[in-house]
Amino acid sequence: MRILFLGDLVGRSGRQAAIDIIPKLRQRWNLDLLVVNGENAAGGFGINESIYDEVIAAGADAVTLGNHAFDQRETLVFIERAERLIRPANFPSGTPGRGSALIEIRDGRRVLVMNLMGRIYMDALDDPFARAEAELSACPLGVACDAIVIDFHAEATSEKQAFGHFVDGRASLVVGTHTHVPTADHQILNGGTAYLSDAGMCGDYDSVLGMEKEEPISRFVRKIPSSRFEPAMAAATVCGFAVETDDATGLAVKISPVRIGARLEPVEPAFW
Amino acid sequence: MRILFLGDLVGRSGRQAAIDIIPKLRQRWNLDLLVVNGENAAGGFGINESIYDEVIAAGADAVTLGNHAFDQRETLVFIERAERLIRPANFPSGTPGRGSALIEIRDGRRVLVMNLMGRIYMDALDDPFARAEAELSACPLGVACDAIVIDFHAEATSEKQAFGHFVDGRASLVVGTHTHVPTADHQILNGGTAYLSDAGMCGDYDSVLGMEKEEPISRFVRKIPSSRFEPAMAAATVCGFAVETDDATGLAVKISPVRIGARLEPVEPAFW
Amino acid sequence: MRILFLGDLVGRSGRQAAIDIIPKLRQRWNLDLLVVNGENAAGGFGINESIYDEVIAAGADAVTLGNHAFDQRETLVFIERAERLIRPANFPSGTPGRGSALIEIRDGRRVLVMNLMGRIYMDALDDPFARAEAELSACPLGVACDAIVIDFHAEATSEKQAFGHFVDGRASLVVGTHTHVPTADHQILNGGTAYLSDAGMCGDYDSVLGMEKEEPISRFVRKIPSSRFEPAMAAATVCGFAVETDDATGLAVKISPVRIGARLEPVEPAFW
Amino acid sequence: MRILFLGDLVGRSGRQAAIDIIPKLRQRWNLDLLVVNGENAAGGFGINESIYDEVIAAGADAVTLGNHAFDQRETLVFIERAERLIRPANFPSGTPGRGSALIEIRDGRRVLVMNLMGRIYMDALDDPFARAEAELSACPLGVACDAIVIDFHAEATSEKQAFGHFVDGRASLVVGTHTHVPTADHQILNGGTAYLSDAGMCGDYDSVLGMEKEEPISRFVRKIPSSRFEPAMAAATVCGFAVETDDATGLAVKISPVRIGARLEPVEPAFW
Numbered sequence A, B, C, D: 001m002r003i004l005f006l007g008d009l010v011g012r013s014g015r016q017a018a019i020d021i022i023p024k025l026r027q028r029w030n031l032d033l034l035v036v037n038g039e040n041a042a043g044g045f046g047i048n049e050s051i052y053d054e055v056i057a058a059g060a061d062a063v064t065l066g067n068h069a070f071d072q073r074e075t076l077v078f079i080e081r082a083e084r085l086i087r088p089a090n091f092p093s094g095t096p097g098r099g100s101a102l103i104e105i106r107d108g109r110r111v112l113v114m115n116l117m118g119r120i121y122m123d124a125l126d127d128p129f130a131r132a133e134a135e136l137s138a139c140p141l142g143v144a145c146d147a148i149v150i151d152f153h154a155e156a157t158s159e160k161q162a163f164g165h166f167v168d169g170r171a172s173l174v175v176g177t178h179t180h181v182p183t184a185d186h187q188i189l190n191g192g193t194a195y196l197s198d199a200g201m202c203g204d205y206d207s208v209l210g211m212e213k214e215e216p217i218s219r220f221v222r223k224i225p226s227s228r229f230e231p232a233m234a235a236a237t238v239c240g241f242a243v244e245t246d247d248a249t250g251l252a253v254k255i256s257p258v259r260i261g262a263r264l265e266p267v268e269p270a271f272w
């Protein structure tokens, strides 16, 4: 199965770049599944229904979130009817929406897409390791589904790597999000799970995390806010992770980072 | 000028890999300057004098540090005579050792090598932005030195990027360390400073941050330590950042990540 | 019911002061229940079986813990047979020991003693609010037990106060521990639960948190450790919270802080 | 000299209670100096000029601040002309306003009032220990001034206590603020400095930190904001620290916590 994951869409620049390229990549690479992190899609903070609809219409199979999941108040409502919008599974029980979804792809196979949030240097949600354990037991790879994609939204590389090893052999891929910087540590772990510490954002990399850089720099120097953070608006680089799984096992066989457009060094999967 | 920076040497695996390859790379790429982060060289925690001597003897021009700078108690003493050992410049005034050094390379040109520590999610040292400002004013690029290399040892990508832009045009390169994961966001910023959020470690990437993975995973799951952290001992990947500067300006003209050996996707500068 | 809670015993000074005074206070005030936080009893870090036995022998009905619960490795073993030793209930499931205990007092009445850890600025355990909800539903005050004592071990006053209000009317008392500083905000909340943000420690208050002050001061100033933390050894102040409950409802009717000995302003319940 | 310090005024309830009682206490206790922390005076977030004027008109000699110093944007401007408004001295150099002020009291004697912010679990300002050292060297107690009052605005009790000992014998009093909970650990340290870890707030104690309690509780339970924080509006308790200094040395000779009104146990200095 051919899976593409794209990192956090940041503001209009990142969102539009992703929406433009998603249909092309689906076709060019003959993708089976495409998942996008959308936690910064609406002006940098959260997502709204029209953006969600647009991203799905462009060809995403699912949209994951993170600590900004509910920055837009309407998300608490529309998430219930947005069946492919997935917020961290380790929010407290009773939280609107879903933490994972079994997505049926075009040929009828099913993929479990899960979103989890780390807890190091982040708000203390429920235990993501225990939550993953429960989800994976309920829907084992190769038994109840054909692939498992986990977006592990976290700050600390220690927690991301530990989590990757924790589910190694039980998920098709674990990809980190949240730092908005693509990492170059992609590997297939010993058990067969594809791993990348961070997919990076889809956004303008002449920025601080996709935001206009003057205000963040000023806050570090002056320690007093001057204005709001605004998304940077120059051309975006689309960043992500491409994984091909073995149809028999659901585990990864080929992996590649993806970086297309603007400022970062471009890379595309050589194997598709 | 041809500059190579190598990220945190972790334990014997990373240290030995770096020591083995440093002389070869110096020669193969005809390097003018080679800087290595050594904060995890001694069993994962700090550095001692014999390791420092070994790294310098192998061909490093300078060794930078970070939050683990003084994990080995002897460092407080030998750092005073280790003229190429550079601890974060934003430790309180009076701290043993130096936060920057003007290194004379083989042809007589001089390079300012500086180490700074970020403060987001880290111990609160003095302001790294103010400290950099003072250092750069005292030793301006192209006037008092021919190149400036800054190892910005920090956790948060926001702080790293903001710092990069803050000194853009005033340093040859800013390279992050500390997360032990190489990032793929290398770019030459608008003002001419080469930037990479993290060089990654030199260490065994079948691990958690270069440490045997069982104990870190267990701590995330069980929340109780079982044993000490021990460096992982399988073959290391040597990770770093290669930068070629313009001799007239000291600013960057060519950049490439470096990853050699073992588990990560290999990459070397195409331009040398 | 007459309940006395004593805050974290710190090192030999605090431990000995508590052990000396516990039998006297039991008799003088005719106490029905005495609970002590013992997370720093063994040299400042954790507790061992002989200290636990000594504290129980002195007359404590239960010993609670906190983030230092398992600092002494033997605790993982002996906690299973130490029926009155209570570690935070929101450790992951499977953690040795118990997070609450139903203690039978001398006249046969039963008290639920619970220990929970906050998550703000502390390691991320399971949700203490959800855990309390589950425990209180399983053992409602006035139905399944005659009193409920909750030691909420936490750093942030916001979390402590929010927790107090969250269980108000459902517990006899909520007392904070961990900061090692007694607070003066004792009140009976609107629903009848006695509340104090922190009981303070039983220890030497010519110190930093009960530890010899030179090393902690030095670390703040120099940012480099010089030596280990050692408990301060001068005379201790015994600090705690005295609560009298209504026998019919199990809710609080009279409250007083307790501070006996050494450097702090002394106070004892006027109503006993 | 008779000095009264009042903790953070929170919202209209705390502000009005303080303004009402300040003239009475000045007269009743024949105070020489009255300092108030005003960081939460304007709806819980910062201070504006009219509130500052009102508090000074009521009889405060100085108003200190904290992490909320600049929540109201106008403060960046009017602080320059507000000679008795003191923001943390360890903001970066160039920050508007002043971090200390030499206040002349009615009989002509002079008191140095200083505000500092801790860094544990707070934004990383400059080193408060180094800053205090510089200020105290420039204006030594008993030489350049008759008393020194330090409002140490911080979260962690370790940092507060370490700071108290650090300046012991060099300041008349160190009083903590920020947790909004009065502590009961007042003592005169060995060198003669009066110390209290936290003055507590002037505000409604049927609340979470002086704010309406529903929203904070909901955020702990649900992990998603529902609405803004609003100050609680029931009657306030005025909390503070009363210190009498020796006219010859400027060091403390008598101390007492102060708690007047509403829900907390009342206490006033017995010695005035």
Ligand SMILES: [Fe+2]
Binding pocket: A008, A039, A040, A066, A178, A179, A180
């Ligand atoms: Fe994001």
Ligand SMILES: [Fe+2]
Binding pocket: A039, A066, A067, A068, A153, A177, A178, A179
């Ligand atoms: Fe995020």
Ligand SMILES: [Fe+2]
Binding pocket: B008, B039, B040, B066, B178, B179, B180
């Ligand atoms: Fe490191």
Ligand SMILES: [Fe+2]
Binding pocket: B039, B066, B067, B068, B153, B177, B178, B179
């Ligand atoms: Fe580090």
Ligand SMILES: [Fe+2]
Binding pocket: C008, C039, C040, C066, C178, C179, C180
């Ligand atoms: Fe403790």
Ligand SMILES: [Fe+2]
Binding pocket: C039, C066, C067, C068, C153, C177, C178, C179
């Ligand atoms: Fe504790």
Ligand SMILES: [Fe+2]
Binding pocket: D008, D039, D040, D066, D178, D179, D180
């Ligand atoms: Fe405050």
Ligand SMILES: [Fe+2]
Binding pocket: D039, D066, D067, D068, D153, D177, D178, D179
């Ligand atoms: Fe504050």
